[in-house]
Amino acid sequence: xxxxxIYRYNPEKDQFPYMQTYKFEQxxxxxxxxxxxxxxxxxxxxxxxxxxxxxxxxxxxxxxxNGKNGLACxxxxxxxxxxxxxxxxxxxxxxxxxxxxxxxxxxxxxxxxIKPFLQxxxxxxxxxxxxxxxxxxxxxxxxxxxxxxxxxxxxxxxWWNPDKFVGPAALLQAYRFIADSRDTQTAERLQxxxxxxxxxxxxxxxxxxxxxxxxxxxxxxxxxxxSMLLKNKxxxxxxIASTVSTSN
Amino acid sequence: xxxxxxxxxKTLEFDVLVIGGGGSGMRTSLELAKSGxxxxxxxxVFPTRSHTVSAxxxxxxxxxxxxxxxxxxxxMYDTVKGSDYIGDQDAIEYMCSEGPKAVFELEHMxxxxxxxxxGRIYQRPFGGQSKDFxxxxxxxxxxxxxxxxxxxxxxxxxxxxxxxxxxxxNEWFAVDLVLNKLKEVTGVxxxxxxxxxxxxxxxxxxxxxxxxxxxxxxxxxxxLINTGDGLGMALRAGIPAQDMEMWQFHPTGIYGAGSLxxxxxxxxxxxxxxxxxxxxxxxxxxxAKDLAGRDVVARSMVLEILEGxxxxxxxxxxxxxLDHLGADVLNAKLPGICELSKTFAAVDxxxxxxxxxxxxxxxxxxxxxxxxxxxxKISSSNNDYIPGLFSVGEAACVSVHGANRLGGNSLLDLxxxxxxxxxxxxxxxxxxxxxADADKDDIDGALHSLNKLNESTSGHEVSSVKRExxxxxxxxxxxxxxxxxxxxxxxxxxxxxxxxDNLHLQDKSAAFNTNRVExxxxxxxxEVAEATAISSLQRTESRGAHARExxxxxxxxxxxxxxxxxxxxxxxxxxxxNFEPKQVDAFPPKIRTY
Numbered sequence: 001x002x003x004x005x006i007y008r009y010n011p012e013k014d015q016f017p018y019m020q021t022y023k024f025e026q027x028x029x030x031x032x033x034x035x036x037x038x039x040x041x042x043x044x045x046x047x048x049x050x051x052x053x054x055x056x057x058x059x060x061x062x063x064x065x066n067g068k069n070g071l072a073c074x075x076x077x078x079x080x081x082x083x084x085x086x087x088x089x090x091x092x093x094x095x096x097x098x099x100x101x102x103x104x105x106x107x108x109x110x111x112x113x114i115k116p117f118l119q120x121x122x123x124x125x126x127x128x129x130x131x132x133x134x135x136x137x138x139x140x141x142x143x144x145x146x147x148x149x150x151x152x153x154x155x156x157x158x159w160w161n162p163d164k165f166v167g168p169a170a171l172l173q174a175y176r177f178i179a180d181s182r183d184t185q186t187a188e189r190l191q192x193x194x195x196x197x198x199x200x201x202x203x204x205x206x207x208x209x210x211x212x213x214x215x216x217x218x219x220x221x222x223x224x225x226x227s228m229l230l231k232n233k234x235x236x237x238x239x240i241a242s243t244v245s246t247s248n
Numbered sequence: 249x250x251x252x253x254x255x256x257x258k259t260l261e262f263d264v265l266v267i268g269g270g271g272s273g274m275r276t277s278l279e280l281a282k283s284g285x286x287x288x289x290x291x292x293v294f295p296t297r298s299h300t301v302s303a304x305x306x307x308x309x310x311x312x313x314x315x316x317x318x319x320x321x322x323x324m325y326d327t328v329k330g331s332d333y334i335g336d337q338d339a340i341e342y343m344c345s346e347g348p349k350a351v352f353e354l355e356h357m358x359x360x361x362x363x364x365x366x367g368r369i370y371q372r373p374f375g376g377q378s379k380d381f382x383x384x385x386x387x388x389x390x391x392x393x394x395x396x397x398x399x400x401x402x403x404x405x406x407x408x409x410x411x412x413x414x415x416x417x418n419e420w421f422a423v424d425l426v427l428n429k430l431k432e433v434t435g436v437x438x439x440x441x442x443x444x445x446x447x448x449x450x451x452x453x454x455x456x457x458x459x460x461x462x463x464x465x466x467x468x469x470x471x472l473i474n475t476g477d478g479l480g481m482a483l484r485a486g487i488p489a490q491d492m493e494m495w496q497f498h499p500t501g502i503y504g505a506g507s508l509x510x511x512x513x514x515x516x517x518x519x520x521x522x523x524x525x526x527x528x529x530x531x532x533x534x535x536a537k538d539l540a541g542r543d544v545v546a547r548s549m550v551l552e553i554l555e556g557x558x559x560x561x562x563x564x565x566x567x568x569x570l571d572h573l574g575a576d577v578l579n580a581k582l583p584g585i586c587e588l589s590k591t592f593a594a595v596d597x598x599x600x601x602x603x604x605x606x607x608x609x610x611x612x613x614x615x616x617x618x619x620x621x622x623x624x625k626i627s628s629s630n631n632d633y634i635p636g637l638f639s640v641g642e643a644a645c646v647s648v649h650g651a652n653r654l655g656g657n658s659l660l661d662l663x664x665x666x667x668x669x670x671x672x673x674x675x676x677x678x679x680x681x682x683x684a685d686a687d688k689d690d691i692d693g694a695l696h697s698l699n700k701l702n703e704s705t706s707g708h709e710v711s712s713v714k715r716e717x718x719x720x721x722x723x724x725x726x727x728x729x730x731x732x733x734x735x736x737x738x739x740x741x742x743x744x745x746x747x748x749d750n751l752h753l754q755d756k757s758a759a760f761n762t763n764r765v766e767x768x769x770x771x772x773x774x775e776v777a778e779a780t781a782i783s784s785l786q787r788t789e790s791r792g793a794h795a796r797e798x799x800x801x802x803x804x805x806x807x808x809x810x811x812x813x814x815x816x817x818x819x820x821x822x823x824x825x826n827f828e829p830k831q832v833d834a835f836p837p838k839i840r841t842y
Contacts, residue, residue, distance in 0.1 A: 010757055041762075042712075053299065055507045055588060057584075058298075099760075112410055128369055130368065136360065136362065143400060143403075144396060
């Protein structure tokens with residue numbers, strides 16, 4: 001028998017959240033954590049969690065699995081269970097609606113803030129905009145994000161300032177559009193991130209990289225943004241310096 | 249909880265309601281975003297969790313990148329042939345000719361398509377594709393973003409809806425349609441999953457964009473959310489469904505897990521082998537081989553297994569061989585498949601073949617519509633519309649897929665007909681179209697099944713009834729079908745009907761109650777399953793995906809037509825197939841070989 005401890009909270013009846021223990025027969029074959037939850041839910045239909053694709057592409061079932069954020073549907077039970085025990089908690093740092101379901105409003109708000117859409121007002125006469133395979137390759141490792149929030153909710157800077165720090169997921173998308181050769185708003189995109197919070201609250205502790213279920217690297221994208229901001233700043237100060245020297 | 253009625257729930261008023269936030273729904277809402285009409289997308293999940301995200305291989309369209317001579321008419325020919333001649337040729341013509349515009353538009357919106365050396369959109373070969381009306385060999389017509397085209401498309405559509413300021417009711421669940429005394433659709437009753445609050449969402453136009461219902465089978469590539477909610481609502485309201493016997497079994501679902509392995513694998517040069525290592529498709533389809541129509545490949549696989557040439561301990565699957573393509577091609581063109589295979593089959597396709605079986609994948613049938621998404625009702629002319637009701641995407645049967653969909657045509661269907669419905673609704677509502685108000689008792693009627701669930705004190709458990717339903721469908725209505733088996737299936741379903749009407753909702757709470765959601769989803773699944781069963785039993789021929797052992801031949805004399813299921817009488821009628829395209833001559837039925 002294994003013990004599954006699930007974070008339970010129903011706002012209508014619970015004053016405080018609590019951990020509920022379910023005993024579970026050790027399955028003969030390895031199963032995913034989502035399948036385990038589905039089987040538990042057949043016995044106790046009150047357990048609430050989100051799920052959709054069950055194959056790691058929709059990003060619904062991000063949760064904290066034995067202390068580490070991940071997608072339940074692609075996390076094999078064998079890879080996480082310790083001493084026959086498994087703790088399932090909601091993603092940390094966001095308000096809990098019920099059980100394993102968190103309120104993702106702030107997470108989505110940060111995503112919208114970075115203007116997550118291609119900007120290019122130049123009309124195209126016919127066909128598609130051309131892009132070389134090399135330029136297209138620059139989007140690999142960026143566009144695959146599934147917005148599961150595993151990264152942002154494992155980030156202490158996001159816990160501290162979810163309203164001001166954009167967070168790794170949305171910063172990865174910010175860079176996805178900066179890196180796109182078809183997008184014309186790089187300067188404006190950088191300008192919008194240049195305040196002390198949006199990107200600079202990242203201190204490179206790399207929790208985002210450690211948990212990303214798609215193997216993406218938001219930290220690297222954040223590094224690129226920071227160095228572009230720095231270059232812009234240098235350029236600006238050079239311009240100011242040259243203006244000052246010519247006016248002398 | 250007190251009984252819900254029209255006076256104790258609130259009314260939210262819109263011009264247009266789009267039920268479903270997948271590809272078709274979001275393309276519709278995008279079209280309406282700039283119209284000034286008050287539109288809401290009602291989605292039971294955050295839009296990027298919709299099943300469009302799982303589409304892999306691509307979007308088929310004659311954009312003439314891989315072949316500068318490519319022609320949408322060739323694509324049309326392939327699609328008509330693929331449909332086994334019961335796809336409507338006016339709709340197929342519209343989709344194939346409008347397609348390039350729709351794909352370029354997606355590119356302009358930012359979709360990260362893979363590229364060719366000259367910077368154009370990359371296209372790969374897919375099943376059932378030909379050049380020069382079947383005479384010029386295999387075509388490469390499927391536009392791809394690696395093997396994550398659905399993900400790229402869905403996110404791009406969501407991003408552009410954000411850009412245009414579309415209004416979303418996320419994690420709202422539509423329960424039932426509201427119809428007024430004139431039998432016009434005036435909106436839906438729905439609830440917020442987060443808070444449990446119930447509302448009447450009133451609209452002049454209601455678009456069902458609720459996707460497929462693959463979860464009627466126990467083995468499916470479909471997401472857990474694919475429960476046919478729009479079709480279920482429509483059937484409960486007495487609205488017909490077309491071609492419900494036509495379910496596509498995708499040749500390559502991962503054995504055991506059901507996850508999809510794209511046809512693009514075979515497009516890139518992969519092939520299927522049996523236990524002897526034989527490339528068996530060479531026997532069944534000497535020309536197209538592994539790229540024959542999906543129905544043909546799925547049946548061949550089942551025959552190999554039935555004849556004892558299956559792989560594994562139980563000889564119950566075959567292998568998809570990819571290792572000869574090499575690590576570079578696999579990592580560049582099929583990275584998602586490598587990831588899925590490792591996770592769900594514990595094999596690395598760079599070294600080992602993937603165990604696969606035909607798995608329920610796509611619903612060709614649905615609510616019958618014209619190219620503008622207007623839903624047909626049952627009438628003597630078979631061409632009268634239900635005012636206020638539209639349907640697009642997999643939920644609809646427009647019908648571009650007929651008896652068998654070609655790979656890559658579903659994503660094209662979503663964007664072409666999502667846009668067309670949006671355009672039509674905008675024009676219709678601005679030129680004075682709309683519906684009359686519903687009365688209080690009309691709204692009360694739509695709350696009936698929700699009230700019954702909420703007030704249930706005993707009855708059947710959702711999960712066990714669901715399993716029972718899925719097993720009946722899997723056993724009696726699979727790849728091969730037989731009259732006597734299907735009769736057993738139909739009778740088993742009538743027993744399940746009694747349970748569906750008497751479900752016990754154990755959890756009555758308001759906040760994020762997924763037990764309630766799953767109970768209503770099960771009721772929707774049942775409606776779809778029953779329509780499928782009765783339509784399958786009564787179509788006494790084999791055509792496309794509908795293969796009967798007792799009627800092995802296509803019967804054009806009696807069945808070159810759509811089936812039209814009437815949920816009120818539970819009987820099957822017929823509707824004419826359109827053979828009147830506008831710009832080209834119709835393609836007459838021929839014997840379909842690959």
